[in-house]
Amino acid sequence: MPDLFAYEFIRNAVLASLFASVACGIIGSYVVVKKIGFISGGIAHTAFGGIGLGYYLGINPLFGVIPFSLAAAIAIGLLSRKAKVAEDTAIGAFWAVGMAVGVILIGLTPGYAPNLFSYLFGNILTVSVADLWMIAVLDILIAALTWLFSKEFLALSFDEEYAEVSGVKTTRFYLLLLCLIALTVVILVRVAGIVLVIALLTIPAAIARVFSSTLRGMMGLATVLSAFFCLGGLWLSWQLDLASGATIIVLAGIAFLLVHAGRAFISFLKAR
Amino acid sequence: MKREVIRCEMLGVEIGGVSVLKGLSFSVAEGDFLAIVGPNGGGKTTLLRVLLGLQKPSEGVVQVFGAAPGRAVGRIGYVPQRLFFDREFPLSVRDVALMGRIALKTPFQHYGKADMQAADEALRIVGLSALSNRRIGALSGGELQRALIARALAGKPQLLLLDEPTASVDPEMKTTIYDLLDHLKSTMTIVLVTHDTGTVSRFVGRVLCLNCSMVLRENPSASPGGEAAQQVYPYPVDLLLHESRNPR
Secondary structure, three states: OHHHHHOHHHHHHHHHHHHHHHHHHHHHHHHHHOOOHHHHHHHHHHOHHHHHHHHHHOOOHHHHHHHHHHHHHHHHHHHHHHOOOOHHHHHHHHHHHHHHHHHHHHHHOOOOOOOHHHHHHOOHHHOOHHHHHHHHHHHHHHHHHHHHOHHHHHHHHHOHHHHHHOOOOHHHHHHHHHHHHHHHHHHHHHHHHHHHHHHHHHHHHHHHHHHOOOHHHHHHHHHHHHHHHHHHHHHHHHHHOOOHHHHHHHHHHHHHHHHHHHHHHHHHHHHO | OOOEEEEEEEEEEEEOOEEEEEEEEEEEEOOOEEEEEOOOOOOHHHHHHHHHOOOOOOEEEEEEOOEOOOOOHHHEEEEOOOOOOOOOOOOEHHHHHHHOOHHHOOOOOOOOHHHHHHHHHHHHHOOOHHHOOOEHHHOOHHHHHHHHHHHHHHOOOOEEEEEOOOOOOOHHHHHHHHHHHHHHOOOOEEEEEOOOHHHHHHHOOEEEEEOOHHHHHHOHHHOOOHHHHHHHOOOOOOOEOOOOOOOO
8 A cells, every 4th residue: 555655644644653552562561560551541531631721722732631641640649649539539530520621621612623523532644743743752751761760660560569668669650650651641642532542551461461471572562563453443444434543442452352262262272 | 796677665556546556665686587476467467567667656666777667678678478469460480589679779770680690599599490480470379479588588688577478378388488487597687477386486586476365365285385485485575465474
């Protein structure tokens, strides 16, 4: 399909898929091994408030999402760690309130809110060059911080209490991890949308975990899988004239089901 | 005189308004091997958590290596009772042992050659060298327990704190773990929380009873009494909530 690359929006979509997959592979692996998928979903949905803020202020909604999702990450993290609020309660509250704020702000914005649907469910074909730059910068930031603090994040994910008694400032690193999840959400909003982000944060890493013996290997494989789902979903959506974000997620979901059904089948055969 | 490693004076801990420990005073000198025994809910694990700096005491003084708990991180090795972790966590046994080095590193440092060697040495001590590349989730209960001891040893601690290291292993493995501790006690101070009151008296230097009177009444033969008592109590240990201050 070389002729497709003649279109700038296709080139941007392919690059966005590849860039987003890096963040997805790295951060998604932490989300899966630390089992913080629900928190990640909460941060993503709260970020809808940021989309509303972007519309209200008349700026690129992604710039509204950055402060909103970072604030949500820190607030949910602090509430559940320090204020003795049950974590799922804090997540649930932020999840709904963030979306409510978004709806109110969009309602206050005069006129019609264009592209709202693409922020909710993703439309990778609308990625602009400016978006690409932002995604690339966030990618580098995420990769650099996780590389710098790889042993702290590993200790935090595997055995938080041990990390704490070893002098690791676990609350600080936990909040940093949640912030990196928030930034990954920003990256993925273009690809999959607020509502569907959580699938890309969990499915590639969850499949990769089955085949990996190190966390680093898991991140690499998750990145490759994520790129495969994004590009494959993009191509399918183009061929079948379907919504790109949803097609990417459904493709990932089918792969996830197949891998786990295959595993169950193999262990069933072994047991016989 | 031997250096004091742990000192507690009139330590009291309240969790959620319930008094878990009260008026506890004891000290541990360098080279001691102390067992903390007592019934469930007696505050054994809480005491360990206080020593680790994970639980703040509500009254009294606690010092570890002459400082507040949590300030001597590089000198303490900790073996938790049971580790609830994802069995599919992509991590080798060696990587787990390597984590024991984290207290000795600054945040930006990565593990180096010396850390690898220390991790391998710790795995050799606990007899897991052959399994060092295996996934941590693939270990049996006893192997996992030894891997956690290796993690604690990799940091070359001066004080080793263990919370019921034999709770989830079979009797044969229990002996192996106690032999290992017996071997280690010449090189470091050890504080062990345990239910094995019978076995433990053969190995340890001192026993600290938390709320022991219950144990003594229910099962006198398994208590650290009888002929073992002489070795067990070379000098007095303060007992908590006791009618009789000395189980002899």
